[in-house]
Amino acid sequence: MRRLPVFFVLDVSESMAGDNIRQLNQVLEGIVKSLRTDPHALETVYISIIVFAGKAKTLTPLVELASFYPPRLPLGSGTSLGVALDHLMAEMDRSLVKNTAEQKGDWKPVVYLLTDGKPTDQAEAAIKKWRDKFSSRASMIAIGIGQYASVTSLRNLTEDAFVLTATTDEDFARFIRWMSQSMSAQSRSVSAGPAEKVNLAKLDDSIMKKIEEIAQAAQVDEDFVILTGRCQNTKLPYVMRYERIAPEVMRTAQVNAETVLYNLNAVFPLEMDYFDLSDDRVMAKSVNSNMLIGAPGCPHCGNSIGFAVCSCGQLMCLRGTGEATCPWCGTVGNYTMAKENGPGMDVTRSRG
Ligand SMILES: [Zn+2]
Numbered sequence: 284m285r286r287l288p289v290f291f292v293l294d295v296s297e298s299m300a301g302d303n304i305r306q307l308n309q310v311l312e313g314i315v316k317s318l319r320t321d322p323h324a325l326e327t328v329y330i331s332i333i334v335f336a337g338k339a340k341t342l343t344p345l346v347e348l349a350s351f352y353p354p355r356l357p358l359g360s361g362t363s364l365g366v367a368l369d370h371l372m373a374e375m376d377r378s379l380v381k382n383t384a385e386q387k388g389d390w391k392p393v394v395y396l397l398t399d400g401k402p403t404d405q406a407e408a409a410i411k412k413w414r415d416k417f418s419s420r421a422s423m424i425a426i427g428i429g430q431y432a433s434v435t436s437l438r439n440l441t442e443d444a445f446v447l448t449a450t451t452d453e454d455f456a457r458f459i460r461w462m463s464q465s466m467s468a469q470s471r472s473v474s475a476g477p478a479e480k481v482n483l484a485k486l487d488d489s490i491m492k493k494i495e496e497i498a499q500a501a502q503v504d505e506d507f508v509i510l511t512g513r514c515q516n517t518k519l520p521y522v523m524r525y526e527r528i529a530p531e532v533m534r535t536a537q538v539n540a541e542t543v544l545y546n547l548n549a550v551f552p553l554e555m556d557y558f559d560l561s562d563d564r565v566m567a568k569s570v571n572s573n574m575l576i577g578a579p580g581c582p583h584c585g586n587s588i589g590f591a592v593c594s595c596g597q598l599m600c601l602r603g604t605g606e607a608t609c610p611w612c613g614t615v616g617n618y619t620m621a622k623e624n625g626p627g628m629d630v631t632r633s634r635g
């Protein structure tokens with residue numbers, strides 16, 4: 284039986300923490316559940332899961348649909364699209380069966396790439412390599428999740444580039460249907476013979492739009508600040524998300540509209556494998572703590588202070604004032620509360 288390999292390349296950067304990663308998990312589960320009721324898909328579809336943040340990793344090598352089980356998705360720091368593409372191309376070279384005189388190889392593989400951010404690496408070389416060497420023998424469907432996704436690089440990568448504007452669970456159920464129907468259609472058409480264009484189900488434009496022109500792919504400035512802290516007691520990381528307060532709101536509160544302030548929006552515990560997927564280049568961007576409103580407790584150990592700043596610029600949790608060791612750099616410091624009208628502290632931002 285010839286295989287139809289389907290690669291999912293999923294962005295698991297910190298900005299995906301919370302709803303996005305939960306919905307991504309639901310998408311995988313939903314697609315698998317739906318495809319298993321389709322005999323064509325059951326016969327041909329093989330699935331592989333690749334995740335990327337600062338680094339890329341294969342979580343599931345190509346496996347037949349019947350024995351595929353969606354893996355737990357980890358999170359990391361960074362959005363290295365170039366690294367992800369290089370990893371994907373190496374994985375394809377390694378795992379695909381080629382057509383030879385003796386054997387019939389795999390059907391033309393399909394790649395679903397999902398990302399919510401701007402690449403934090405130089406992705407141009409990898410995009411060019413994909414276009415030159417892979418785009419004729421594999422179909423790439425690139426989907427930007429939400430308004431902050433870098434649609435320019437997705438559109439440079441493939442003509443089948445989309446923006447997903449789904450937000451509610453209901454929207455995501457419709458997205459799952461679109462993905463499943465597209466994959467079902469593809470599994471039927473490969474059985475009938477090779478097709479040039481990949482089969483995609485009819486677009487539901489209430490949840491997604493095709494990116495037609497590169498010019499159309501304007502960039503929106505991100506309105507979030509993502510920070511990563513580390514627990515003093517468990518050494519585990521956690522992510523804090525701050526959302527920018529809209530200028531309109533600032534005006535009605537009679538604050539100078541030029542002032543940029545961010546409100547604490549959520550805090551999520553992360554696992555140790557965060558460090559495996561994060562790139563370890565020095566992070567240059569920082570934010571002043573005076574621009575941030577609200578500070579969470581530690582989601583791992585329950586320490587009431589989750590926002591203590593070491594002299595290295597990194598964040599950690601604290602039980603209270605006094606001596607403590609930074610879980611990032613090992614420096615022992617004496618911690619006091621920041622002054623009400625003080626200058627604030629510069630905190631290292633995550634790559635998001
Ligand atoms: Zn803690």
Ligand SMILES: [Zn+2]
Pocket residue numbers: 593594595596597609610611612613614
């Ligand atoms: Zn430190």
